[in-house]
Amino acid sequence: MASISFSLASSSANKSKFTPRLGQLTFRHGQSPSQTLDTPGFLATTSRGVVSHLSRDHLHNTASVQWIHVPFESFLENKPPVLTRSTGPNPAHSFLGFSTEKHLVSLSVRDPSDCAEIPPNGKDFVSARCVQGVRKVTVQDWKSYAAACKPDIIFAMSDTMISAPPYSQKRITKSIERSCAWLLDILAPVSSAPPNVFVHLAGGSSVPARQTFSRTLTEKVYGKEAELVHPLECLDDGVSGYVFDLAPMRAQIGASDPYAQGKRTGEAVIELIQASLDPLPDNKIRLANSAATPHEVLRLTAGVGIDIFDSHWAQKAANIGIGLNFTFPPPSTATAGKRQDLGLNLYNNTYTHDFSTLSGEDSPHCPCLTCSPAPASSFIAHATLDEPTFAGPDFPAPKGFSRAYIHHLLHTHEMSAHTLLVLHNLAVLDQFFTDIRRMLGGGDEQQFHRAAESFCQYYDEDLAVFQEATIMWDMVDKARGKGRLMRDKPDDV
Amino acid sequence: MHFEIIARCSTTRARVCKMTLAHGVTMLPTFMPVATQAAIKGLTPTQVESLGITLILNNTYHLNLRPGLDVLRQAGGAHAFQGWRRNLLTDSGGFQLVSLSKFTTITEEGALFSSPFDGSPTMLTPEESISIQHAIGADIIMQLDDVVSSLTTGPRVAEASRRSVRWLDRCITFHTSSGKQDRQNLFAIVQGGLDPDLRDECLEEMVKRKDHVAGFAIGGLSGGEEKDVFWRMISQCTAKLPDDRPRYSMGIGFAEDLLVCVALGVDMADCVFPTRTARFGVALTFEGALNLRLKKHATDLGPIDPQCPCPTCQVNTSRAFLHHTVTHETAAAHALTLHNLVFQARLMGQARTAILEDRFPAYLKTFFSGYYKNGQYPEWCVNALGSVGVDLLEGLSGEERNGRIQGGRGAGWEYASDSAADA
Ligand SMILES: [Zn+2]
Numbered sequence: 001m002a003s004i005s006f007s008l009a010s011s012s013a014n015k016s017k018f019t020p021r022l023g024q025l026t027f028r029h030g031q032s033p034s035q036t037l038d039t040p041g042f043l044a045t046t047s048r049g050v051v052s053h054l055s056r057d058h059l060h061n062t063a064s065v066q067w068i069h070v071p072f073e074s075f076l077e078n079k080p081p082v083l084t085r086s087t088g089p090n091p092a093h094s095f096l097g098f099s100t101e102k103h104l105v106s107l108s109v110r111d112p113s114d115c116a117e118i119p120p121n122g123k124d125f126v127s128a129r130c131v132q133g134v135r136k137v138t139v140q141d142w143k144s145y146a147a148a149c150k151p152d153i154i155f156a157m158s159d160t161m162i163s164a165p166p167y168s169q170k171r172i173t174k175s176i177e178r179s180c181a182w183l184l185d186i187l188a189p190v191s192s193a194p195p196n197v198f199v200h201l202a203g204g205s206s207v208p209a210r211q212t213f214s215r216t217l218t219e220k221v222y223g224k225e226a227e228l229v230h231p232l233e234c235l236d237d238g239v240s241g242y243v244f245d246l247a248p249m250r251a252q253i254g255a256s257d258p259y260a261q262g263k264r265t266g267e268a269v270i271e272l273i274q275a276s277l278d279p280l281p282d283n284k285i286r287l288a289n290s291a292a293t294p295h296e297v298l299r300l301t302a303g304v305g306i307d308i309f310d311s312h313w314a315q316k317a318a319n320i321g322i323g324l325n326f327t328f329p330p331p332s333t334a335t336a337g338k339r340q341d342l343g344l345n346l347y348n349n350t351y352t353h354d355f356s357t358l359s360g361e362d363s364p365h366c367p368c369l370t371c372s373p374a375p376a377s378s379f380i381a382h383a384t385l386d387e388p389t390f391a392g393p394d395f396p397a398p399k400g401f402s403r404a405y406i407h408h409l410l411h412t413h414e415m416s417a418h419t420l421l422v423l424h425n426l427a428v429l430d431q432f433f434t435d436i437r438r439m440l441g442g443g444d445e446q447q448f449h450r451a452a453e454s455f456c457q458y459y460d461e462d463l464a465v466f467q468e469a470t471i472m473w474d475m476v477d478k479a480r481g482k483g484r485l486m487r488d489k490p491d492d493v
Numbered sequence: 494m495h496f497e498i499i500a501r502c503s504t505t506r507a508r509v510c511k512m513t514l515a516h517g518v519t520m521l522p523t524f525m526p527v528a529t530q531a532a533i534k535g536l537t538p539t540q541v542e543s544l545g546i547t548l549i550l551n552n553t554y555h556l557n558l559r560p561g562l563d564v565l566r567q568a569g570g571a572h573a574f575q576g577w578r579r580n581l582l583t584d585s586g587g588f589q590l591v592s593l594s595k596f597t598t599i600t601e602e603g604a605l606f607s608s609p610f611d612g613s614p615t616m617l618t619p620e621e622s623i624s625i626q627h628a629i630g631a632d633i634i635m636q637l638d639d640v641v642s643s644l645t646t647g648p649r650v651a652e653a654s655r656r657s658v659r660w661l662d663r664c665i666t667f668h669t670s671s672g673k674q675d676r677q678n679l680f681a682i683v684q685g686g687l688d689p690d691l692r693d694e695c696l697e698e699m700v701k702r703k704d705h706v707a708g709f710a711i712g713g714l715s716g717g718e719e720k721d722v723f724w725r726m727i728s729q730c731t732a733k734l735p736d737d738r739p740r741y742s743m744g745i746g747f748a749e750d751l752l753v754c755v756a757l758g759v760d761m762a763d764c765v766f767p768t769r770t771a772r773f774g775v776a777l778t779f780e781g782a783l784n785l786r787l788k789k790h791a792t793d794l795g796p797i798d799p800q801c802p803c804p805t806c807q808v809n810t811s812r813a814f815l816h817h818t819v820t821h822e823t824a825a826a827h828a829l830t831l832h833n834l835v836f837q838a839r840l841m842g843q844a845r846t847a848i849l850e851d852r853f854p855a856y857l858k859t860f861f862s863g864y865y866k867n868g869q870y871p872e873w874c875v876n877a878l879g880s881v882g883v884d885l886l887e888g889l890s891g892e893e894r895n896g897r898i899q900g901g902r903g904a905g906w907e908y909a910s911d912s913a914a915d916a
């Protein structure tokens with residue numbers, strides 16, 4: 001487990017609660033050197049504990065990934081969950097192959113992007129999903145999993161309403177009460193509680209309910225509760241960060257078009273988040289899961305000062321063959337007519353003969369392993385005589401992979417396509433946040449707001465290029481068979 | 494090509510050679526991973542290179558369809574297209590044509606097939622195959638041969654064998670006139686089916702053309718024939734092939750097959766098996782293959798092989814983690830592909846060291862006793878190695894020997910049909 005601290009830049013402190021802010025997260029595992037993560041920044045999401053398409057060596061060579069979030073539910077298919085069998089000072093890190101030198105690992109019960117129908121939660125359990133179906137996770141289960149896995153950050157269980165609205169007042173009240181009770185349970189007793197607990201700010205799509213939940217966190221606890229969480233004065237004292245799951249929030253608000261959600265719900269989401277943050281102190285990390293577009297990232301940075309966003313949308317873009325190539329601020333102010341795409345749909349035949357890299361020839365240098373592959377730093381020698389193998393003619397420095405090559409890999413259903421795209425998309429996202437921070441650091445907040453505005457004007461937020469790529473991805477998938485891994489029949493072994 | 498024999502086993506026909514091509518040195522014997530579509534499944538060329546792999550294979554048939562020759566020419570060849578800096582071999586495209594295309598007719602001119610794009614009749618001639626391989630730019634290119642299944646019998650086998658010789662002549666003529674011999678090296682493919690006389694005839698004819706070819710492949714095998722026939726054919730070929738040319742056994746990838754072939758004098762082999770089987774959750778080890786889909790691995794926190802220098806085992810990726818992710822996450826396939834390629838490279842690298850130190854027979858014995866933990870050796874391996882002076886069951890009486898010999902592929906495998914596999 002890492003020790004973690006978060007501080008806001010002096011320029012960001014003492015300002016209005018809902019302005020964009022700069023901060024720094026510092027963490028350190030044991031004797032490892034301490035690491036800093038600048039905010040606004042991002043965390044990478046995982047599927048079954050894996051940053052999709054990245055082998056461990058690739059993940060370790062991806063400088064942009066510092067914080068990795070692991071939804072626990074895929075591990076529920078076995079009892080006890082295999083992740084809890086891992087041992088050592090950082091069991092989740094060691095089982096999943098994350099580095100204690102580089103990676104901060106957080107754990108939640110559920111995948112925050114999954115809003116599919118699921119049986120309702122109970123009084124003391126959350127319904128979660130694994131490949132074998134729905135599993136109940138009780139507060140006690142969650143505490144024991146947290147104790148066994150020792151993630152750096154744990155999200156308290158939350159009674160998130162996933163079924164379609166409207167919700168009765170009674171249901172909303174129950175959601176708030178359960179979420180509070182479950183937070184208290186994970187904090188008590190304080191002597192054995194996980195050190196870094198994040199709380200999902202509950203209250204659904206109701207402004208008063210959100211205010212109520214947040215106020216409850218800051219109210220002084222009395223009686224039995226006070227005994228349980230002694231020496232905490234209030235629940236919020238035991239909380240290190242606030243989480244907003246945008247996916248269920250959008251569902252609660254009622255937007256149905258997945259590609260318009262970011263835009264359409266922008267104002268409403270901001271109002272709800274402000275309602276939650278209003279009663280709470282400013283000095284804690286604010287994390288938003290499942291932002292759908294960089295536009296939404298900018299709005300949430302500008303409107304409520306979110307510090308950390310997940311990269312789910314950019315990773316998903318790599319799944320469907322999109323290589324991101326947007327910049328912040330945009331290259332120019334928008335002109336009337338078609339808005340620009342956020343990335344390239346590499347399925348498109350326009351890339352068949354395009355030998356430029358994903359970042360393009362005239363864009364700034366992209367440091368990712370796709371655009372700027374590094375030569376192998378070492379070779380495995382398999383025989384005493386292998387040394388001459390590694391010398392030989394002067395090997396040219398590796399060149400960036402071309403759009404034509406990635407296009408070819410996509411159409412031939414080769415897994416490497418997605419590896420190359422994930423590596424690149426994470427680097428583009430990293431650059432995006434670097435540019436956001438640089439602009440905020442310039443001291444002219446209005447400049448940031450203007451740039452964000454022109455970004456939203458310049459780039460298409462309806463994600464037409466994503467829709468087009470999804471259709472082509474689907475066509476290749478059908479033509480080629482059952483998906484990347486199971487295309488051929490298994491061997492008879 | 495510069496080809497140099499560095500060491501010979503004093504017992505078997507195994508040898509260590511240094512093959513220098515336009516993209517560096519490859520030490521032989523070696524196993525060549527297959528990058529059918531110009532990518533080793535899920536890996537980047539840098540990763541493959543760092544595994545100590547210096548020679549991979551691309552499939553001509555596939556690359557000709559996609560991305561197509563225009564793209565490859567514009568890219569400056571397949572090396573540049575896929576970012577592979579080391580040696581590359583391409584097949585002729587003939588084998589895939591026959592096995593993947595339903596309507597192939599072989600005439601003296603070439604292989605006639607219906608285009609996968611528009612169904613129009615298309616001809617792959619020996620000249621066309623070489624021309625395509627020139628555009629791809631591999632360091633080693635293969636002649637177009639007249640492929641028949643190794644289970645075919647009758648006059649068709651003789652026809653195919655003799656035609657392959659005539660097509661070799663056409664490939665030589667075309668390749669010689671291209672002026673590309675300094676960078677691309679043509680290999681002949683010995684045919685002749687499973688008939689020793691036909692094999693001899695084909696061998697003799699092809700060896701006559703030795704001055705115009707850089708190496709020899711042994712074709713027409715690995716198509717489901719009896720293993721006992723397989724090794725005898727390999728042995729017959731390696732006995733008669735010229736010493737100063739590399740020998741390539743096509744489509745061989747199981748560890749025991751590789752080591753027997755090396756003992757019989759084979760220098761190179763290729764197979765999709767180690768990368769393909771990785772995608773289905775199988776890890777190759779010196780103690781047999783592990784099927785990581787099996788429930789028994791679900792709680793095993795140890796790596797596949799603690800001795801293994803691959804990037805997967807080196808960071809202690811556990812069997813339990815692989816069990817959790819295989820067939821769900823591409824990253825699990827990457828992890829196993831990295832491991833399996835290193836296993837193949839270790840198997841062959843350790844053979845090179847053993848030959849160099851003239852202890853190859855001992856290496857064979859150690860390998861077989863570790864790989865077949867139940868002590869039961871495939872009969873054909875015992876016989877094949879016996880033919881070159883290595884008795885795997887040395888010192889055992891007749892009765893004891895019989896108890897240690899079995900038919901079939903042998904042990905060392907965890908079967909997926911195990912009822913726990915899908916649990
Ligand atoms: Zn890039």
Ligand SMILES: [Zn+2]
Nearest residue numbers: 801803806832
């Ligand atoms: Zn390994």
